Amino acid sequence: MRVDIVSVFPEYFAPLDLSLIGKARSSGVLSINVHDLRDWTHDVHRTVDDTPYGGGPGMVMRPGPWGDALDQLGGTLIVPSPAGVPFTQKMAHSLAAEAHLTFACGRYEGIDQRVVEEFGGLEVSLGDYVLFGGEVAVLVMLEAITRLLPGVLGNADSLADESHAHGLLEAPMYTKPFEWRGHTVPDVLVSGHHGKIARWRRDQSLLRTAARRPDLLAALDPATLDKRDIALLREAGLPVPGEGVAEW
Ligand SMILES: C[S@@+](CC[C@H](N)C(=O)[O-])C[C@H]1O[C@@H](n2cnc3c(N)ncnc32)[C@H](O)[C@@H]1O
The missing domain is CATH 1.10.1270.20 (tRNA(m1g37)methyltransferase, domain 2)
Structure with a gap:
């Protein structure tokens, strides 16, 4: 399985080198690439956010850098969001059958909705609470998904x-x-x-x-x-x- 993760805090994903996910990566079952969203910005300040249309507090992630990143990376788009459909074991099973997943980690007030529409993304919630950003949600989803991949768990009977x-x-x-x-x-x-x-x-x-x-x-x-x-x-x-x- 190929996984791409786009975030403004790529350092969050250091734990993906550890334990069974780390092993699956070095054995070649799993390829995970973490990208910095700012690599797809074109201004000197590497800006990824702007004020919300319609007013209100906080900032919204601009669609431009996301569009360029997702055009380049492809894959089935998963967008963590507290306003998404609940993540479940059943969903982990169906995502484990995908060849290529791309996760878009929101921050601030989230990502401009047109990005999800343009790329047919699935907005997924970890639960009825609000996190600072999508990074932790992606780590959780990846643990649940990758342990279902053949050859990742030492003893596959554990899943039964x-x-x-x-x-x-x-x-x-x-x-x-x-x-x-x-x-x-x-x-x-x-x-x-x-x-x-x-x-x-x-x-x-x-x-x-x-x-x-x-x-x-x-x-x-x-x-x-x-x-x-x-x-x-x-x-x-x-x-x-x-x-x-x-x-x-
Ligand atoms: C502060 S939240 C934005 C909340 C958004 N304004 C709302 O009320 O729906 C920033 C980011 O954290 C992530 N996030 C927060 N809570 C989450 C949850 N329960 N499940 C999945 N992702 C979450 C999402 O990536 C979201 O874009």
Whole structure:
């Protein structure tokens, strides 16, 4: 996969040399090029912003330098924005299938909207809060996308049951020692009984999702629930996806 990132703070991307992303870059699975937007300015002050039409506080990024940068780089354009559609694991999967992604990092009040329109960009939000700039959002998206590329994770099985893989949060995990500060590990995990362990993890996954993310539980496809799942939710007094709430 080829990735281009355009920003007025290219230094933000030093972490992309580290860990598994760094390894994927040196092995050739991933090529990441970070560019300074000011390289596409033509005035002596290398200006990238101007006052907003219609008035209001702050500055808006001028379309000219962005247009020249994106003409040269190409790729599927992703524009981080708090006004974008939410970034999800599902979106990470579909972006991981692209051959060439280009990220445009906004600053100030964001980028002139005509840039997104001209290049058919997808505006993507990390969540319902506002950051100073798009750089951190791009680092987050790249972590989520690149770990899905074949050959990047040491053990691809890690992807199978993790949180958000099937609309549920992952069950809690434990490692040695068995007892730590008086807390022990749930007995079932040392039983050696694979069926019981899988069932316990599934139960924990459902209960955790119900407690922390009822929106995810409600959105589950009822066809993915087995009899034991439904019994567990009923016993816990939790709503069962697909079963309507009685109307009064
Ligand atoms: C201060 S914000 C601009 C906010 C913009 N005026 C608005 O209210 O929608 C500057 C830049 O930070 C990035 N940014 C801020 N919050 C974000 C979020 N939740 N998700 C993705 N990017 C974000 C975007 O690149 C944005 O252009």
